[in-house]
Amino acid sequence: MIRINLDVEMAKKKILLGQLAKEIDITNSNLSILKTGKAKAIRFATLDAICKALNCQPGDILEYIEDESQNN
Template sequence: MAIIINLDVMMAKRKISLGELSQRVGITNANLSILKNNKAKAIRFNTLEAICKELDCQPGDIIEYKEDE
C-alpha cells in the first residue's frame, strides 16, 4: 500500500510557499518539507487540521491512497 501526500499540489493551487505555510501552521520548514516530499512516517491530526485550515481544504485533498502495482 502507498500513501501519497499531495501537499505540494495544494500549496501550488493556493499559491503559498513552504515558508509561509510553515509560519502560519507553526511547523518548522524542515518538518513540513519532509511531509511535502513523502518522507514522513506519520502526521498528527492537529498538524493535519492546521494545514487543512490554512489551505482551506479537506484531509482527502492532501492524503491519497494508491495500491502497489
C-alpha cells in the same frame, strides 16, 4: 501506500513552504519532510492546521494508491 499531495494543494493556493510553515507553526524542515513524502506519520493537529490554512479537506492532501510491489 499513501501519497502526499501537499505540493499540489500549495501550488493551487499559491503559498510558499515558509509561509505555510509559519502559518501552521511547524518548522520548515518538518514541512519539507511532509511535502517530499518522507514522513512516516502525521499528527491530527498538523493535518487540522494544514486543512485550515489551505482551506481544503484531508483527502485533498492524502491519497491512497495501490502499491503493486506489496501485492506481489
